Amino acid sequence: MIIATAGHVDHGKTTLIKALTGEDTDRLAEEKRRGLTIDLGFAWTRTEQGHWLGFVDVPGHEKFIRNMVAGVAAVDAVMLVVAADDGPMPQTREHLAILDLLGASEGLVVLTRTDRVDGRRLEEVRAEVSQMLADTGLAEAPVFPVSGISGEGVPALSKWLASRAIEHERQPEPPAAGVRLVVDRSFSVKGSGCVVTGTLLDGPLCREDTLMMSPAGIPLRVRGLQVHGESVDRVRAGQRCAVNLAGDISRDSIQRGDWLVAPWLHQPTDRLDVALNLSQEARLHRGTFQVHIGAAARSARVVMLAPATPDAPALAQLMLEHPVQACTDDRLILRDPALNSTIGGGRVVDPFGLRRGRSADSRTGLLAALSASRDVTGRLNARLQAQSQGVDLDPFARANNLTDDRLDELLGRLRPMVIRAGSLRLAFAADHWTRWQSRLLERLDKWHLDCPEQIGPTEAELTRLTGPQLDQRVRHRLLQGLIDQGEVCRSGFRLRRPAHWPRLDSTDKALLERVLGQLEGTGLKPPIAGELAEALGLTRDDMLAFLERMDRLGQLVAVAPNRFYRPEMVTELAAIAVELAENSPTGAFDARAYRDRSGIGRRLTVSVLEYLDRAGVTAFINEERRLQPAYRQRKAVTVPGNDEKGYTADT
Structure with a gap:
């Protein structure tokens, strides 16, 4: 189980982790000199029952908010730390807002420095915290008063964390998916080469697996794996791990924000269509914003596609200056760097946003349907209904991280018409497929009426219809279906209705x-x-x-x-x-x-x-x-x- 801290600077996050694990997460010389967490710190401990607890310590200073967001992007739970003598402070509230925008719903609150306050002050802070959490995903989070100095309250906190670790271990392993590991640190180990650490969002990941570094597109091989300092052959989704990489790579060529993904998932994108929740004070402008997704931070411009409604978030396209690796439902944070403030957040609706037609009613309608769909079945069904020209299944599988087995299972449930021709796989809703065949038959009937002396048109002539144009392979399959049904006959490369024969003198x-x-x-x-x-x-x-x-x-x-x-x-x-x-x-x-x-x-x-x-x-x-x-x-x-x-x- 992975837990990230959050909270205002100097509220005792690092001290608390040291009390729980015995490890000091401030590893940089500058951090030790200033007594201030600057970068992400990592520690772990094993409970009495033998389960692992991993901690990600994030900086609390507003100058290092970028590192904070990277630390909480892929964790199982959050530990909001509030000093009992100070109470909630500006970064407490901003960190909480970020956690809520990222969808955090599992966690706890720790009131530190209780040795500095009396019981009355402690109750006042409890009340402030309860009010602050009321409208967030952490509204029901338990509160633990502790002192990192005296150790008071630490045993009760450790016991609760151990119980949550047991429940977490009992959860079934997520369905198999393409590997996606978000990188938060890279370094070199003498005799081993490049090593990266991060959280495996989807997997599993095994030794000797072939991966792609995204968005750079560098092929790599997994030479070794470690979890909590122990060598393993396999890592399951949700675990933090260290990965020893083999390939054309060094510690300087891979950095925080990069991804290790299954090769078939690699498709960097610089246009994300997103469902966006903005704060009431947010003011969008034509300038540059900062998008935090995974452990990466990218400059971007925001184009609004549809306003928010009482029942749905706003829809927008984020045009990134540099590409990222992303999948549907990935969470993101939007900040205004000029004001150094968080203005909103949301989730990816379509990682492959359109360059043209992004604001068309048909496109925004599809995005609204995708945003309202909470599972992959709903998303595919929404596309099947909206896209009369068919759904290209390969980018759909890539966007939703569906292996071939999971995609076949999904198609088995929805049973669309699937066209396979070489590398092309298109799925059509049954009613759309029937309408396309009807249009072809209407066109063929009109051709016979206008040209009774001709045997019939070629495929290309028949399918020059007004409106959307179909791929050559699709129209071929449409016609073959009509031929199989006896609705159309083929004469060489020309087509005719069974009852038609040219009228010659x-x-x-x-x-x-x-x-x-x-x-x-x-x-x-x-x-x-x-x-x-x-x-x-x-x-x-x-x-x-x-x-x-x-x-x-045509004779x-x-x-x-x-x-x-x-x-x-x-x-x-x-x-x-x-x-x-x-x-x-x-x-x-x-x-x-x-x-x-x-x-x-x-x-x-x-x-x-x-x-x-x-x-x-x-x-x-x-x-x-x-x-x-x-x-x-x-x-x-x-x-x-x-x-x-x-x-x-x-x-």
């Missing part, structure tokens, strides 16, 4: 049947336009004009200026490209590989590959072809009621 219809007859059985190497003209007794110009018209109508496909394919054969050409790419170790193939696999010859291979580039199947990069996103990790499927092949996302 009798002359074109008769000639098309003759052309299709000539193409039948020619496979992937159909005759050129001149050969068709000769076979059917037409001039080359007349035949070419007819073939080009049939291409525009045939012009792969090259003089080479026309049946639509289903073009699908076969695409299938070969998908097969070659998916079977390639690099995900790419060249013209030679395509020529050998298709058997169509070098010159035609060049024309076919250029056509597949234009059709959005492949992209020509560094003398090789790679699949476009919509065709990556696809498998050929048979469309129900149709012998043609199409493509669908692996699910």
Whole structure:
């Protein structure tokens, strides 16, 4: 159990910790010379029952408020220290305000220097403290009068702390999550190298784990771990520990405010969308404020997005001068450095704030819903309802520190439509998915009405809808779902409703049947336009004009200026490209590989590959072809009621 002190300067915080642990937390020469705590101090002791109590001693002087906030940012309980002879002082009240803004609800009050006052004065201070705590999370905190000099009251305080340590140890270990350790100190140990100390917020953390130093992005390895001076192989979330690091790092390259995180969590951000509680005296301006988050302090500008209401805090975006590592629900403090005062605090609603559209009604509405959601299930549901274009699950998992197992469990509860295509994972609310399919069907019906002579549009033509644009992979999956349901049929790269067939005049219809007859059985190497003209007794110009018209109508496909394919054969050409790419170790193939696999010859291979580039199947990069996103990790499927092949996302 980790306990941080708080309170006014010279109220006996350091003396009290020494009485409880026997250790002097003032380790700097300047602290000993001045008799004043300047930086964070650390001490620990073991209770009679064998449980550990760790203490973080914070400075009480107003000049060192930055160090104080860093010390109380990640603890289990707080110990507010008030001198009985002085009573509550300015820093007592500011420290208490900071603790309340950070959500502190577990703790105690210690009245020190009781040997200097009589019983009447002690009761007066009790009353002052009780009134001061009334509207805070520590309103029910027990009060212990002690004397750090005589030792009076220390045994009772130690007994209470021991009982809380027992209860704390009985709490179940938090669910597994990506490692997040907030660094508050770094130093070098001869023969070991760089060592950092801090509190493990999420974990567990084990020896030999690979981590990332954030926000700098330096990969590291855990060489050794210690808890309370004892070597361990594993640290659970909530424990303070020392971490011996291996990698390209020194004590000077990592400092207070940095984080050690699981590599997949590393994504520094300089825009935090937050729920903000401001003091009544606070006055926001266009200047720079100081944001304390974790153990870091960052300069930032504040942009208000929505005012506070009786039922909800204000919404704001903090634009940081330097990035931080943050997750949803991380607590923060906002101070005005010009006035040296705390003006508010809150918690992170979205660690990846938008640069554009941050004040749009749709965005502030989503942030309000996220702020009101107190668990990850509510947050995902709020996003599913608000984001019709789908929720990108990777940044959502990163923002909420969800491992793959926990994310899968969450998706199993909410059961959204999940699209997996390569590295992309998008989740759609069922009603949004249905509406997108309905829009596609309406668009296809209108296309048939406006162009009855055409077989149908391509995917790109069909999905050029007004309003939000969908990712190519998503629209592909939407259409494949409609094909699987029998609502849409595919003809090569064109789409049509099952009941639709193009209306051709009798002359074109008769000639098309003759052309299709000539193409039948020619496979992937159909005759050129001149050969068709000769076979059917037409001039080359007349035949070419007819073939080009049939291409525009979707009845045939012009792969090259003089080479026309049946639509289903073009699908076969695409299938070969998908097969070659998916079977390639690099995900790419060249013209030679395509020529050998298709058997169509070098010159035609060049024309076919250029056509597949234009059709959005492949992209020509560094003398090789790679699949476009919509065709990556696809498998050929048979469309129900149709012998043609199409493509669908692996699910």
